[in-house]
Amino acid sequence: MAKRYEYWNKEMELKNRKELDEIQTKRLRAIVKYCYEKVPFYNKRFKEIGLHPDDIKTKEDIVKIPITKKQDLRDNYPFGMFAVPLTEIVRIHASSGTTGKPTVVGYTKNDIETWTELMARTIMAPNVTKEDIVQNAYGYGLFTGGLGFHYGAERIGATVIPISGGNTERQILIMQDFKSTVLTCTPSYSLFIAEYMKNQDIDIESLSLRVGIFGAEPWSDSLRKKIEDALHIDAIDIYGLSELCGPGVSVECPEKAGLHIWEDHFIPEIINPETSEQLGEDEQGALVFTTLTKEGIPLLRYLTNDISILNYEKCNCGRWHARMKKVIGRADDMLIVRGINVFPSEVEYQLMKIPGVSENYQIIVDRDILDILTIRVEVTPEYFSDKISDMEALKDKIEKHLKANLQIHANVEFAAPGSIERSIGKAKRVIDLRKDKI
Amino acid sequence: MVRQLSVFLPNKPGILAIFTELLGKNSINIRALTVADTADYGILRIIVDDPTKCLNVLKEANYLVSETEVIAVEVEDKPGALHQIAKLMGDNGINIEYIYSTLKAGAAVILIRVNKPEKALELLKKESFKVLGDEIYKI
Structure with a gap:
């Protein structure tokens, strides 16, 4: 169907594609000119590096323009x-x-x-x-x-x-x-x-x-x-x-x-x-x-x-x-743990593949001498066992899976249901305790 | 076989008190208990007087809880009593996964989880052990 x-x-x-490229080229030239004429920030920045709107003729010329960062908006707060x-x-x-x-x-x-x-x-x-x-x-x-x-x-x-x-x-x-x-x-x-x-x-x-x-x-x-x-x-x-x-x-x-x-x-x-x-x-x-x-x-x-x-x-x-x-x-959420880049979303992706792991988890990074990565997870009721050996086997499975897929050792800890903070707005899944210890 | 409830409890101060308060408030009496612990959590296993009610109370309070059947055997409260059971299981290739006990008037009750419960029950009955059923909830 x-x-x-x-x-x-x-x-x-x-x-x-060709039509989109044409629209983009035309509009790019116009917006560059507009920024140069109307926004003092861009006018100054263009002049500093000797760039003129006429230098932007094709889409490829876009690389001549400096990157604008969030800090630039902060520096020009509010308007x-x-x-x-x-x-x-x-x-x-x-x-x-x-x-x-x-x-x-x-x-x-x-x-x-x-x-x-x-x-x-x-x-x-x-x-x-x-x-x-x-x-x-x-x-x-x-x-x-x-x-x-x-x-x-x-x-x-x-x-x-x-x-x-x-x-x-x-x-x-x-x-x-x-x-x-x-x-x-x-x-x-x-x-x-x-x-x-x-x-x-x-x-x-x-x-x-x-x-x-x-x-x-x-x-x-x-x-x-x-x-x-x-x-x-x-x-x-x-x-x-x-x-x-x-x-x-x-x-x-x-x-x-x-x-x-x-x-x-x-x-x-x-x-x-x-x-x-x-x-x-x-x-x-x-x-x-x-x-x-x-x-x-x-x-x-x-x-x-x-x-x-x-x-x-x-x-x-x-x-x-x-x-x-x-x-x-x-890029700024990326954790560097013992020199390895870890994206919290990749950790989530791997965790969700393991049966028994609920969608409630938390990533905690701390530092002793080396960085310590701890993942707290809530276990789903179907996978909760009365036997420690079963629970430890699940823990081991999660740790091995993360090691195999993210090349990093994480300590897995089990948390009680509802003990990991639920979010209504943006999720707070990462806690980096190293910031207070540098 | 008797109904045992297993509860996940984080290994932190005050957690058991919150749990026991909940049971007390709901007039649930614990007949036997054992805890298996690790660094970050423990599994509390209990036999209570009203397992159905207890299960509901715990689920309602958002505890991670599971129900398992275990074997309850009454033995004389004297030296060597536990040995008879342990030997019987061992001699017959049955693995005891965990074991704990409680007392009743003049006797001890051994609670065991084994890898082959049916075979274990059969052996215990054949050897004339007193295997308990629902009466355990009333001891």
Whole structure:
């Protein structure tokens, strides 16, 4: 049976590679000129290295432009990177920065329109349509998740329930009574809901959910399977960051084979996070984006620190828009344990493959003389045994599996059910105790 | 065979007190108990007067708990009594995975988990050991 693929903007979504390249080249030249003329930060930076907008003629010339980093936004806090006066800004959002000052972004009227268009495409790509009832459990507020989904889902004509995050009991009641078909929230919150239902003996069949669109934190394919099995849905990954617009930068189509980046609005690149050198297709590195149409806060070669791989092949869904591999981790989340690079998401991916390990786990790094990596896991009830030998065999199996697949020794500890903190927002799965000991 | 409950308890101060308080509050009486411990956790194995109720109480309180059947044998409370059972199992190639005991008036009760429970039961009965059933919940 042929798969169904929905498109919000078929014309733009089905542009071929050559057409996309042409659009990008034209828009790149315009945005570079715009940044040079309107943003003092870029004007100064271009002049410092003797670069002029006219030097950017083709897409390949993009490497001449210096990388923009999050620190640049912090240095220009709050509005220094804006290209227009505040009179032209109709909305402010800010990142959920847990350390230091938030990253502030501003939208012009056109920016809100573009973002809405991109979110409409994004929500429709996994075949969500006006027939659907979207329960939007992303937080509403300074965080872009809530309003981004809200506007996009309304644009496609879906029925939006702006419930925002939290209050799980109420979420489930609304899902049951309003027959929500789509759930949008963080992947960890979807698991939290699933677990809550299990503990309360609420039948999953009492829900009408069929699709979940989950983002705002990296999650592995094995976690996807757990969520899909627990909630009986298709779990779709979405990507975005407030600096670029919020959600709506990329999303998976029903193929679930990478997230399509809306290339008529963004140029993606992969760079080596240490040398900033541009890497080729299929090479793993840090994602960098240039915004092509933003007016409020245009960004050139903005470093996300999200680790991924780009693929430019045409997808089965018909789209040529480049696909980024599900984010593997963050360059700045990467743990270096005894000299070995460890991505928490890779640890998760490996843990979820082992029967008996629940989705609740915690990675703890401490230092004695050497670094000590400890993984605390909650064991699922089916695998709990009255015999220490069985339990120790499971522990040994987990340790051996991690050693074989991550080349690192981790001590596994079993934790009591519910003792590892559950998350409603972004998951706090990594505790690095070394920071206090340096 | 009698019903034994095994409970996962982290190896930390105060954890057992929280557990025993819960049982006390629900008027559950412990007939026998043993703990197998490791550095980070222990498995508490108990025989209680009302296993069904206890299982529900523990599940409700989100404990990791499993039910296993073990063999309960009543022996005289005198030297050499345990040896007879251990020898019987050993001579017949049955492995004792764990063993513990409790006392009742004038007698001892040995609780054993073995790798071949049916064979063990058959041997014990053949040798006229007093194998206990539901009466253990009332001792």
